[in-house]
Amino acid sequence: MKNYRIINLLLLLLFSFQLFGDDVLQAQSYTLRGRVLASDTRDPLSNASVTVGSLNISSVTNQDGYFTLRVPASAKNSRLIIRYLGYENLEVPVVTLIDKPNNHIMLIPSFIELGPLEVVSGDGSELIREALSRIPQNYSTDPNMMVAFYRESIKKNANYISLVETVLDVYKSSYRSYESDQAKIYIGRKATDISPRDTVLLKFQGGISTALMLDVAKNPEIVFGEKGDEYIFTIERMISINNKPHYEINFLPKNGIKDILFRGKVYLDVESLAIVRIEFNMNVEGRKDASNIFIRRKPSKMKVDVEEARYIADFIENNGKWFFNYSSTEVRFRVRWTNRFFGLFATNYTIGSEMAITDRYQESVNKFPRDERIRSTDVIAEKVEHFQDPEFWGEYNVIEPDIEINNAIKRLSGRLMRRGE
Structure with a gap:
């Protein structure tokens, strides 16, 4: 089976308690807030x-369209x-957002007028091959440094148990x-909400490495293989x-391929x-062997089915x-014990990262x-314990x-103890 290098998960015992530090804004900066909505x-x-x-x-809006951005004076x-x-695109003067927390920013749909002879449907294979060949000229040839915000979460049924x-x-x-990207933790925080009745907890291994490897311009083989020959591409x-x-361009595996591949959409300038x-999904639905891609270790009596695995990667242009x-990554699992109640009852877990x-x-x-x-084998929920700071x-x-994560944070933090107290 193809080596996807996407996600490794570990099923182990874990009981851990930490509290979020307090947010403290430094001087000489502005905090801009708003909500981005579709005008139509x-x-x-x-x-x-x-x-x-x-x-x-830069930053991105959350699931509810909200953003917070801190900028220098x-x-x-x-x-x-x-x-x-x-x-x-919409340009908003920074000065109009300062000290105004309830800004609703409306974006107008953009329509593209095509000439009468332009064809925008059909086979997209050649466009994809050309896009892959142009990666060296379209993306930076020089290494650079980046600051990144990373969040990962684990939900058990409808409740967050780790942030x-x-x-x-x-x-x-x-x-x-061919060098791999590198990351190190500057600062971090975590919260867990584990019941004494929980005997097994998902440990999210390699989340940061996975997030970086989703740069498909840097690592196109993860999705498309060597040349994309296993896929049908349709404009x-x-x-x-x-x-x-x-x-x-939509893509999906060709008929007759037995490997677990992907389906999704790719957008080309x-x-x-x-x-x-x-935006793409791994074709895990109905595949009993899909759990082997994600699970590193589990109890022998535990049955794990992967119900969905979806991914997004986005790029931004600057000076050509x-x-x-x-x-982002989201993977949903269904877990049941074959030796309990005839295996009839299941627990749903969702892991996510951004x-x-x-x-x-x-x-x-x-x-x-x-x-x-950070190594691909690191469990960030454990590593971050050494990087916490009350000023965060x-x-x-x-x-x-x-809203859902925010409520979970409030609920978790009320049950935990500050590190060092």
Whole structure:
């Protein structure tokens, strides 16, 4: 079976208690808040890109369309650029958002007018092959440093039992290099909510490494293999992203392939053929062997079925080059014990992660010492214990928690003890 290198999960005993530190804002900065909505439907737009035009500072909206962005005082006269797939970009003066927490920002749908001879349907295989061949010229040839916000969570049925948030330093290697990207934890916090009746808990292994590897421009073989020969690619339509036309190309495995592959959509910039976004699912539904991809260890009497595995990766353009900007993972499992109640009762688990690049810079581009790097075998919920701080985020940007996660944080933090007290 193909080596996907996507996610490793460990099923082990774990009882751990920590408390979130308090958020403290440092001086000489502004906190901008808002909610991004579609003007035609009034629906919230999740994962919309929010960027300070004159800087490399950015974030994304949460599932409810909310964002919080901290910017230096020097950015007061800059503009915030809001981007979302299928909608026109909107520029908002930073000064209009300062000290105004209830901003509703409406994005207008963008329609692309096509000439009478333009064809935007049919086989997309050649476009994908060309896009893969252009990666060295469309993406940065020089390594750079990034600051990233990373969040991972585990839900048991409808309740969160683990939340981890970190600020990361990331060494992003050249897209012409076979070097792997590197990350190290700068600061972090976690909360757990484990019942004494819980005898087994999912441990999320390698989440940060997975989030970085979802950069499909850097690691196209993870999804497409060597040349994409195992897939059917179909051009579905033209769509506006960043006020520019893009191909929306669907892909799914060819008939007769027995391996567990993927299906989804990839978006290509029409002019450069850069990959600017990909949304895809692993074809795990109904596959009894899918759990072997995700589960590293489990009790022999435990039966695990993978019900869904979906992923997103997003890129942003700056001065003619494209950069990794955001990724997310969500995998759902159904777990039952074959030696209990005839195996009739099951527990559902959902693991999720998000990584958003909040800053990028070219100064002091250095790899990290080996003992500081995050490894693919690391369980971040355990590693983060050594990086907690009562002042925590300071001026670092995060993804605003959605309502459900925010309620879970409040519930968890009320049951936990501050580290060191």
